[in-house]
Amino acid sequence: MIADHNALFSGPVNFLKSAPKLEFLPEPDAPEIAFAGRSNVGKSSLINALLGRKAIARTSVTPGRTQELNFFEVGTPPLFRIVDMPGYGYAKAPVKTVQRWRYLVNDYLRGRQVLTRTFLLIDARRGIGKVDEEMMAMLDAAAVSYAAVLTKTDKVKQTERDSVAAKVEAELRKHPAAFPGLILTSSEKGYGIEELRNAVLDAVPE
Numbered sequence: 001m002i003a004d005h006n007a008l009f010s011g012p013v014n015f016l017k018s019a020p021k022l023e024f025l026p027e028p029d030a031p032e033i034a035f036a037g038r039s040n041v042g043k044s045s046l047i048n049a050l051l052g053r054k055a056i057a058r059t060s061v062t063p064g065r066t067q068e069l070n071f072f073e074v075g076t077p078p079l080f081r082i083v084d085m086p087g088y089g090y091a092k093a094p095v096k097t098v099q100r101w102r103y104l105v106n107d108y109l110r111g112r113q114v115l116t117r118t119f120l121l122i123d124a125r126r127g128i129g130k131v132d133e134e135m136m137a138m139l140d141a142a143a144v145s146y147a148a149v150l151t152k153t154d155k156v157k158q159t160e161r162d163s164v165a166a167k168v169e170a171e172l173r174k175h176p177a178a179f180p181g182l183i184l185t186s187s188e189k190g191y192g193i194e195e196l197r198n199a200v201l202d203a204v205p206e
Contacts, residue, residue, distance in 0.1 A: 008075060009197055010052045016071040016081065022107055026071055028114040031080040031204050036105070036139075037121030038131050039087035042151040042187055046121065047072075047084055049187040050196055067101065069108060080204045083115075089131030109142040117203030118146040119196075124153045124184075127164045128171050140177045147179040147199060148172055154186040 019025050037043045048054060051072065070084040085108075086101045109115070118139060122128055128136075139146045148168055153161050165182055172178040183199060185192035 008079070008201070009050065012074075012076040013051045013053060014073050016073050018068040018070050020068045021104065022111070025069070025108070025112070026081075028112065030073070030078045030114065032071075032083050032112065032115045033080060033200050033203055034083040034085055034108075034115060034118045035121065036085045036118055036135060036146075037087060037151070038089035038123070038126075038129065038135075040090075041087065041121045041123045043087060043121050044084065045187040046149070046151055046185060046196075047082060049185075049190065049193050050200065051082065067097070069104065080116075080200075082200075088135060089129070106138055106142070109138065109144050115144060116205065117200075118144050119149050119183075119199075120146050121149050121151050122164075122168055124150045124156050124161055124164055127167055133171075136171075136175050136178065140175050143177060145177055145179060147181070147183065149183045149185055149192075149196065151185055151187070153184045153191060154189045 016026055017024070035043055035047055051074070067086050069086070072082040072084070074080055074082060085105055088098075088101065088105070090098075109118070120132070120135065120139070122132060136146075150161075150165055150168065156164070161184070165184060169180070169182050172180065172182070183192055183196050185196060187193075
């Protein structure tokens, strides 16, 4: 089964469009799987690893660069879309920019009927912060099911990683829209990518 999943992700994957506002969203004619996370959590790098590409999702050393909803189609015809959401929690972003990001994300989460799952990325070096809690509350309020993914696990020692993972799993149990469990990943080392691919495809309707 994993081999089939990997074959799908190594097949056609195309960037569809960027949407700075809701009116620019693509037609809701394919299931969508969204990825959310604070700025510099490694979201674009993880999406590249997930899709088996080096640079289909733009990565940057500058936090806060993703300011739009970016859509990628997987398969031909597309079986589903991956949605790269704007990073949140970048302290140096202008207030109006932060508000615009928040409105875009909130409206997308609440109104997008083809959105079947959101993956919330948590930095293994940081754990859950206040901005992550705010995002979890937004997902709960929108009644959007979400699963948590621990990123950059290769950057911390195993004892620290296990401690952070336990705390994240304990927090997830407090949130009604959160799936139990946690996927541990490293886009640099390839850890957890097959498990993440399985989780993504599990969220795609038959």
